[in-house]
Amino acid sequence: MSGRYQAPKGVSEYFPPRSNIFAFVGQKLTAPALAAGYELIELPIFEDTELFTRGVGESTDVVSKEMYTFEDRGGRSITLRPEGTAGVMRAVIEHNLDRGQLPVKLHYRGPFFRAERPQAGRYRQFYQFGVEAIGLNDPFIDAEVIGIAYQGFKSLGLNNFKLEITSLGDSDSRAAHRTDLVKYISGLKLDEETKVRAEKNPLRLFDDKRAEVKAFMKDAPLLLDYLNAESQENFANVQSALQSIDIPFEINPHMVRGLDYYTGTTFEFVHSGLGAQSGIGGGGRYDGLMQTLGGQDLSGIGFGLGIDRVILAMEAEGVVPSDLKYIDLYVIPLGASFRTAAFEMVNRLRQHGFVVEQSFGDRGLKGAMKAADKSGARFSLVLGEAEISSGSAELKDMSSGESVSVTLSALASTLAEKVKASNKA
RNA sequence: GUGGGCGUAGCUCAGCUGGUAGAGCACCCGGUUGUGGUCCGGGAUGUCGCGGGUUCGAGCCCCGUCGCUCACCCCA
Numbered sequence: 001m002s003g004r005y006q007a008p009k010g011v012s013e014y015f016p017p018r019s020n021i022f023a024f025v026g027q028k029l030t031a032p033a034l035a036a037g038y039e040l041i042e043l044p045i046f047e048d049t050e051l052f053t054r055g056v057g058e059s060t061d062v063v064s065k066e067m068y069t070f071e072d073r074g075g076r077s078i079t080l081r082p083e084g085t086a087g088v089m090r091a092v093i094e095h096n097l098d099r100g101q102l103p104v105k106l107h108y109r110g111p112f113f114r115a116e117r118p119q120a121g122r123y124r125q126f127y128q129f130g131v132e133a134i135g136l137n138d139p140f141i142d143a144e145v146i147g148i149a150y151q152g153f154k155s156l157g158l159n160n161f162k163l164e165i166t167s168l169g170d171s172d173s174r175a176a177h178r179t180d181l182v183k184y185i186s187g188l189k190l191d192e193e194t195k196v197r198a199e200k201n202p203l204r205l206f207d208d209k210r211a212e213v214k215a216f217m218k219d220a221p222l223l224l225d226y227l228n229a230e231s232q233e234n235f236a237n238v239q240s241a242l243q244s245i246d247i248p249f250e251i252n253p254h255m256v257r258g259l260d261y262y263t264g265t266t267f268e269f270v271h272s273g274l275g276a277q278s279g280i281g282g283g284g285r286y287d288g289l290m291q292t293l294g295g296q297d298l299s300g301i302g303f304g305l306g307i308d309r310v311i312l313a314m315e316a317e318g319v320v321p322s323d324l325k326y327i328d329l330y331v332i333p334l335g336a337s338f339r340t341a342a343f344e345m346v347n348r349l350r351q352h353g354f355v356v357e358q359s360f361g362d363r364g365l366k367g368a369m370k371a372a373d374k375s376g377a378r379f380s381l382v383l384g385e386a387e388i389s390s391g392s393a394e395l396k397d398m399s400s401g402e403s404v405s406v407t408l409s410a411l412a413s414t415l416a417e418k419v420k421a422s423n424k425a
Numbered sequence: 426g427u428g429g430g431c432g433u434a435g436c437u438c439a440g441c442u443g444g445u446a447g448a449g450c451a452c453c454c455g456g457u458u459g460u461g462g463u464c465c466g467g468g469a470u471g472u473c474g475c476g477g478g479u480u481c482g483a484g485c486c487c488c489g490u491c492g493c494u495c496a497c498c499c500c501a
Contacts, residue, residue, distance in 0.1 A: 119497095121500095207500095258499065306500090368461090
């Protein structure tokens, strides 16, 4: 309130101590992807606007009203990426990543942008972690991709979420269903805006939160009932693959995804502690996307999950680790003439791999100890005249308050033992 | 785009039917000539979001405006 400048409306920002959670979450979510051989792809946060209008679909809300689009100095229409998959496909096609072994397995992380009215868990700049497996259509790959998200959530300590899956089938199944669904909807008394929405994509009505619309849709024909034999078998195989690695799920035949490119297996992770925006991640298979964007006719599957919402979910569940800022040792030089010795010692210990902070300035011992306490350091050490002349110092365990005398020349090895011992405790 | 709630200290908030602004936490110093967390003492901090109006007098009432927030549509 005091400064003149404010962050733009609706952005999520992370600064200490909460930024430690952000870093932690990113690392934990990435680990299962790396364990499955999904390598990093780092892409621009802006692309040609047409990539999204063609890839994501003109009829989607994302494209029709939520994109940050502007003209660059060369008169090109540029858009800040609203989602990750289209950009990944562009890069795969452009750089011929699909010429070798398939599937191409990639993961990404970074900021995304949608010009919506912000609310709890919904931001104009938000962060996603995502994974794509491109080039093979195999139920086990579907299950692997879903499993990567699932393991990531679990490794963060989350429990109050569930996985919902469905299948959108192939294009024939969808066409047959759509005909019946449109017929059904045409018999409903809907307001104009909703009718327009239904014309663009009748499936969207399944996702409406309004009670009267829900009541209307109760007896609507379900896409799942229209799957042909091949799609049915594929969906059954995905389910048994998930069961084989103990991933619980529910089938939600009403599930709708907001992006037009999904086909076949689609899924969503929802969390119960978040307010209105309960989705913490979602994704699915996309059969036509790559060809639409000018590449080969390859199928792919992927997900995007919201890091901001994952953090909110962890906070709601109370599973945020308390020791995310970790410091082994806090060094306190006592007296101006010992600052250089302390500075050298701190530097040497850091090169040994320890996380070390020191006090600066000329605050008194009490103030410096207070700072050591606040820092969360496990051990502290005062370096003054007595220590320099005797060559030994008191290494103090900050949680127990006890200290032991250590020889300065052997500090690194003593500290290593101590840290190891306190890790076990 | 539509609707509700809220803007007071760094943070969380109190402030009665209008009488000139407070608490807790955090921060700094000291009680202890070289050892933190508890305790005790002391200290700094506000254009009460902004602009206008009513009034002898506005944090409080009225109008406008900006911002934040939650929800709808929709989505991570």
